Amino acid sequence: MIKIEKRNDVSPSIYFLTPILAIFLTLFGGGIIFYVLGFNPLEALKFFFITPISDLYGFSELLVKATPLCLIAIGLSFCFKSNNWNIGAEGQLIFGGIVGGGVALLFYGHDGFYVLPIIILSGAIGGMIFAMIPAVLKTYLNTNEILVSLMLVYVAKLLLDYLVVGPWSNPEGFNFPETRQFSESARMPVLFDGLRIHAGIFITLITVFLSWLILYKTYLGFQIKVSGLSLKTAKYAGYKGKTMIIIVFMISGACAGLAGVGEITGPIGQLHRNISPDYGFTAIIVAFLGRLNPVGIIFASLIVALTYLGAETAQIFLQVPKYTGQVFQGMILFFLLGSDYLLFFKIKFLGLKKNEL
Amino acid sequence: MYKNFLRYIISVLFLLGVSGQANADFKVGFVYVGPTGDHGWTYQHDEGRKAVEAAGIKTTYVESVPEGADAERVIRQLAQSGHDLIFTTSFGYMDPTNKVAKDFPNVKFEHATGYKREHSNVSTYSARFYEGRTLLGHMAGKMTKTNVIGYIASFPIPEVIRGINAMTLAAQKVNPDIKTKIVWVFTWYDPGKESEAAQALIDQGADVIMQHTDSTAPVQVAEKAGVWSFGQASDMQRFAPKSILTSIIDDWAPYYVERSIAARDGTWKQQDTWHGLKEGMVAMAPYNSAMGSDLVKEVEQLQKDLASGKTHSFTGPIYDQKGNILVAEGSVADDGMLAGMNVYVKGVEGDIPQ
Numbered sequence: 001m002i003k004i005e006k007r008n009d010v011s012p013s014i015y016f017l018t019p020i021l022a023i024f025l026t027l028f029g030g031g032i033i034f035y036v037l038g039f040n041p042l043e044a045l046k047f048f049f050i051t052p053i054s055d056l057y058g059f060s061e062l063l064v065k066a067t068p069l070c071l072i073a074i075g076l077s078f079c080f081k082s083n084n085w086n087i088g089a090e091g092q093l094i095f096g097g098i099v100g101g102g103v104a105l106l107f108y109g110h111d112g113f114y115v116l117p118i119i120i121l122s123g124a125i126g127g128m129i130f131a132m133i134p135a136v137l138k139t140y141l142n143t144n145e146i147l148v149s150l151m152l153v154y155v156a157k158l159l160l161d162y163l164v165v166g167p168w169s170n171p172e173g174f175n176f177p178e179t180r181q182f183s184e185s186a187r188m189p190v191l192f193d194g195l196r197i198h199a200g201i202f203i204t205l206i207t208v209f210l211s212w213l214i215l216y217k218t219y220l221g222f223q224i225k226v227s228g229l230s231l232k233t234a235k236y237a238g239y240k241g242k243t244m245i246i247i248v249f250m251i252s253g254a255c256a257g258l259a260g261v262g263e264i265t266g267p268i269g270q271l272h273r274n275i276s277p278d279y280g281f282t283a284i285i286v287a288f289l290g291r292l293n294p295v296g297i298i299f300a301s302l303i304v305a306l307t308y309l310g311a312e313t314a315q316i317f318l319q320v321p322k323y324t325g326q327v328f329q330g331m332i333l334f335f336l337l338g339s340d341y342l343l344f345f346k347i348k349f350l351g352l353k354k355n356e357l
Numbered sequence: 358m359y360k361n362f363l364r365y366i367i368s369v370l371f372l373l374g375v376s377g378q379a380n381a382d383f384k385v386g387f388v389y390v391g392p393t394g395d396h397g398w399t400y401q402h403d404e405g406r407k408a409v410e411a412a413g414i415k416t417t418y419v420e421s422v423p424e425g426a427d428a429e430r431v432i433r434q435l436a437q438s439g440h441d442l443i444f445t446t447s448f449g450y451m452d453p454t455n456k457v458a459k460d461f462p463n464v465k466f467e468h469a470t471g472y473k474r475e476h477s478n479v480s481t482y483s484a485r486f487y488e489g490r491t492l493l494g495h496m497a498g499k500m501t502k503t504n505v506i507g508y509i510a511s512f513p514i515p516e517v518i519r520g521i522n523a524m525t526l527a528a529q530k531v532n533p534d535i536k537t538k539i540v541w542v543f544t545w546y547d548p549g550k551e552s553e554a555a556q557a558l559i560d561q562g563a564d565v566i567m568q569h570t571d572s573t574a575p576v577q578v579a580e581k582a583g584v585w586s587f588g589q590a591s592d593m594q595r596f597a598p599k600s601i602l603t604s605i606i607d608d609w610a611p612y613y614v615e616r617s618i619a620a621r622d623g624t625w626k627q628q629d630t631w632h633g634l635k636e637g638m639v640a641m642a643p644y645n646s647a648m649g650s651d652l653v654k655e656v657e658q659l660q661k662d663l664a665s666g667k668t669h670s671f672t673g674p675i676y677d678q679k680g681n682i683l684v685a686e687g688s689v690a691d692d693g694m695l696a697g698m699n700v701y702v703k704g705v706e707g708d709i710p711q
Contacts, residue, residue, distance in 0.1 A: 165512065165513070175513050175514045175515065176512070181452075274449065309430075312422075312430070313434065315420070316431075319418070323421075
């Protein structure tokens with residue numbers, strides 16, 4: 001007989017240690033996969049997790065990759081903490097990119113310090129507005145926010161396709177599906193010559209700090225937390241649930257929009273069809289791996305970013321299939337959810353009683 | 358003492374320079390946009406890479422590299438990790454390739470299907486796929502009963518429009534009544550969308566379909582529906598044995614081998630390559646005998662004439678959809694016109710998406 005019981009007290013230190021355990025289990029599982037594929041596991045893991053960040057350029061690339069993931073995951077943590085399941089961060093990122101990119105094209109050829117801040121702001125507002133659609137539909141028409149936010153991803157993708165193929169395509173670009181390169185004034189300043197790490201990292205760090213402030217030091221943060229723990233309690237306490245749902249979606253959308261605008265004004269420098277390799281979806285893993293905690297999310301975004309870089313270096317040096325990167329991301333989530341289950345539930349092995357035989 | 362030291366340094370540098378030329382660790386890197394198992398575009402580039410490997414040169418590849426911010430890092434990593442020649446095999450790598458080339462003047466770069474050569478270490482190359490399209494048009498015009506030819510197009514770029522026009526012109530020559538119907542799918546590889554488009558074209562009466570996308574989905578739909586089809590990029594015969602009349606094959610192997618050896622031996626020079634049937638960069642898979650031996654002979658002759666230059670895919674008179682003359686009688690379109698082609702010829706239905 002096996003019996004599963006809920007644990008009443010979960011130690012907070014173990015709660016924050018399980019993600020680390022999950023990472024170690026992933027390394028172990030990954031080693032086994034490499035072994036089965038015929039690679040030396042230790043060597044493969046070295047190329048996967050150490051080589052990519054063994055020089056300054058690699059480290060800068062890690063931060064470039066982690067910046068959007070961290071930003072989106074921070075936004076998502078507001079939604080997830082309050083039991084609102086925003087799955088459409090990818091769409092909000094793309095829509096933020098579309099609005100920010102549109103403004104950047106509007107300012108094509110303009111110089112001036114004001115250009116970039118306007119672009120960034122409009123990108124954030126774009127993401128915010130796009131995220132409000134599922135929020136408003138949920139609060140006033142009782143629709144399912146998972147479905148609406150997910151379907152809107154495809155709407156955003158198709159809109160971007162339409163714009164870069166048609167009205168916004170580069171007039172000198174032979175009809176290729178991309179816009180002009182933005183002017184220098186519309187680009188994120190690069191922090192060090194020769195590296196791609198850009199000023200977007202400061203936006204991310206400021207966002208992390210602000211979200212910590214809101215989540216842990218304000219009344220709104222308290223409301224979010226209580227609603228997440230028990231919706232009934234929140235209602236009983238007289239919290240305005242509807243306003244809060246819209247606010248968390250707005251925060252989440254703005255963060256995703258910022259990530260989008262950071263990508264197009266940072267490393268990409270124009271709009272085309274592939275402005276995001278599914279950052280909005282990967283950020284869901286980042287948010288949970290970071291325990292919906294701002295500091296945790298910073299570390300989680302670095303680790304997940306490393307799986308992307310690692311997959312590339314492992315393929316370059318060992319010709320390990322590139323998709324192992326996604327396998328690693330999946331394993332991290334799997335082991336995290338698995339250990340969470342054991343954390344919150346007890347499995348009791350009961351001996352068979354005599355009269356049952 | 359000081360002079361000797363200087364002499365020593367100079368000789369060491371000289372030796373390094375010499376050994377650098379006949380480099381035993383010469384390596385070639387490839388960046389692919391899709392998985393090597395797509396049976397289309399990337400698959401053929403990887404076949405080319407294997408030929409380089411067979412010629413005794415070490416190669417590396419990175420597959421499924423998105424055409425966004427990641428491409429630059431992958432190209433740079435290949436350059437940094439000792440690759441001497443790097444082939445970037447998708448249009449979206451154009452700007453990243455040029456950017457990395459600027460920082461690695463000693464590494465050679467080859468970008469497929471692009472037009473920017475901003476630094477002396479960047480070459481571009483592409484194939485005259487439209488010559489293959491001319492052959493398809495000839496077959497399609499002869500084989501169609503409904504006089505409707507279905508065409509699944511990816512993006513309205515000159516290369517794709519050139520293919521549509523070349524096919525239509527050749528089909529009109531043998532069958533003046535044909536019409537070309539087009540579905541734009543705005544993707545290079547999406548089996549789902551491609552099969553929907555194929556089905557839509559068949560529903561509109563097309564009994565010959567062809568595609569400028571990379572998956573095997575359209576030929577499989579055609580096989581099921583019992584209409585004629587053509588393979589794209591690689592020989593797709595085994596996916597639709599009854600329906601496929603032939604496939605246009607992109608054969609990059611000779612070019613890749615030649616350029617790799619040139620780079621290794623220090624004879625590599627910047628160039629813009631546009632090879633076709635003549636050089637073998639465009640090749641045709643075996644013709645399906647179901648079209649009859651007479652037609653097979655005709656097409657084989659046309660293939661020879663295109664290769665020798667006796668026939669040109671774009672020979673005047675050519676009119677646009679409104680009836681304005683594009684190429685005068687007796688002359689052929691020059692490469693400049695072909696490279697920037699952005700209007701349909703007469704007989705193509707619909708408008709180019711703008």
